[in-house]
Amino acid sequence: MASEETRTMTPPTVRSPAAHGAGKPGGAATRAWTMRLLVLGIVLSALNLRPAITSLGALLEEVRDGLGMSGSVAGLLTSVPPLCFAVFGVMAPRLARRFGAGAVVCAGMAAIATGLLVRPYAGGTAGFLAGSALALMGIAVSNVLMPVIVKHWFPDRVGSMTGLYSMALALGTALAAAVTVPLTDTLGGSWQTGLALWAGLAVAAVLPWLPFVRGRATPPGAGEGAAEAPQTQSPAAPSAEHARGETPRLRMARSRTAWALAVFFGLQATAAYITMGWMAQIFRDAGVPAGTAGLLLAVTMVMGVPLAFVIPRLATRLPHQGPIVLALGVCGLAGYAGLYLAPAAGAWAWALLLGVANCAFPLALTMVGMRARTGPGVAQLSAFAQSTGYLISIPGPLLVGVLYQHSGGWGLPIALMSALMIPQMVVGFLAGRDRTVEDEAAR
Known part of the structure; x- marks a missing residue:
């Protein structure tokens, strides 16, 4: 059953520094402190996984005017996040094996801070894109490693911990959408300042991960003795078994479940990045003031705060997550219909419905943890599903920009969004079936 899969424990030879010292004086206190610090690091990291995108969405018109962008180039800009997530996300498991997941996430947070600080002042569109790419590289590796860390350190609480960081992610997304415009106005009206402040x-978010930077995965060939040397492995590092290469690499490209999950991830990411990049502009073009449009985008994002905690917990209790996928898809179709028929008159209702639909993201992350039995399996599935999914999502925001520029309105872009929701519901239903990629590899 799916609930049993989420409770799969790590091999007994894998021991954290805190767990190794639990029987010693002060060992329990050390373990408790370590786990609290790890939870804090997960939450702060999740808060930083979307402000780089939604703060730009709130100020997209100002950035376009300041940098002289056309609608097509702005569409390219909104396609940069999934491109970076696809390119850099696939590197995350290898980096985690080499340096430890905690060290990689710490470096990722530093890259986000640097990119956000540099991109508004880099000068020109190319410099802005380069700074954005640096920040998005940090987001990409952290995206992939969050499910791995949760599966490895909270194997009996995959649903609740996934819900916690998904909730923090949604909160950071909504916060950036809601306050970027008001803060920009308060700080003098410069869009450069409004974007840079999120650094x-x-x-x-860098600070909680610093104690884990020194850790390294056990080197290949170190033998069993290495697993008994806990001082060489950080609390957020991969298991010693994985680091030694004893876990065979799964052929994800031959797994129907992995492909269904990857396509589902890609289509929900397409919808999410179109929403984050363009929804505020849709409302502004319908006559909604810029500040209110930012709040509407924030409402869409903030719906993920409570639902990102509830949906993963519900998903882990169901043998099949398909019904949740269908319910979220129906909300998305209703929201798109409202944007087409009465974007300004029913703006708050459409924002709420699209916010519910965007909760396909925490559901996808939860299914990543449920569709693999082991920590290494989750790492491989997470990298495959996210990297492949983000590749699939690249054309969507760009195509919306092109359709908007050449049609002069939002009818065709909204029709595209609605059309993509149908296959998202189909593949999500298939990905929700109660099976694992390890079982498919064995067959």
Whole structure:
């Protein structure tokens, strides 16, 4: 059953520094402190996984005017996040094996801070794209490693911990959408300042991971003795078994479940990045003031705060997650219909419905943890599903920009969004079946 899969424990030879010292004086206190610090690091990291995108969405018109962008180039800009997630996300498991997942996430947060601080002042569109790519590289590796860390360190609480960091992710997304415009106005009206201020949040996220930077995965060929040397492995590092290469690499490209999950991830990411990049502009073009449009985008994002905690917990209790996928898809179709028929008159209702539909993201992350039995399996499935999924999502935001520029309105882009929701529901239903990629590899 799916609930049993989420409770799969790590091999007994894998021991954290805190667990190794649990029987010693002060060992329990050390373990408790370590786990609290790890939870804090997960939450702060999740808060930083979307402000780079939604803060730009709130100020997209100002950035376009300041940099002289056309609608097509702005569409390219909104396609950069999934491109970076696809390219850099696939590197995350290898980096985690080499340096430890905690060290990689710490470096990722530092890259986010640097990219957010640099991109508004880099000068020109090319410099802005380069700074954005640096920040998005940090987001990409952290995206992939969050399910791995949760599966490895909270194997009996996959649903609740996935819900916690999904909730923090949604909160950071909504916060950036809601306050970027008001803060920009308060700080003098410069869009450069409005975008750069989010670097401070990323700097704060670096701090909890610093104690884990020194850890390394056990080197290949170190033997069993290496597993008994806990001082060489950080609390967020991969298991010693995985680091030694004893876990065979799964052929994800031959797994129907992995492909269904990857396509589902890609289509929900397409919808999410179109929403984050363009929804505020849709409302502004319908006559909604810029500040209100930012709040509407924030409402869409903030719906993920409570639902991102509830949906993963519900998903882990169901043998099949398909019904949740269908319910979220129906909300998305209703929201798109409202954007087409009465974007300004029913703006708050459409924002709420699309916010519910966007909760396909925490559901997809939860299914990543449920469709593999082991930590290494989750790492491979997470990298495959996210990298492949983000590749699939690249054309969507760009195509929306092109359709918007050449049609002069939002009818065709909204029709595209609605059409993509149908296959998302189909593949999500297939990905929700109660099976694992290890079982498919064995067959």
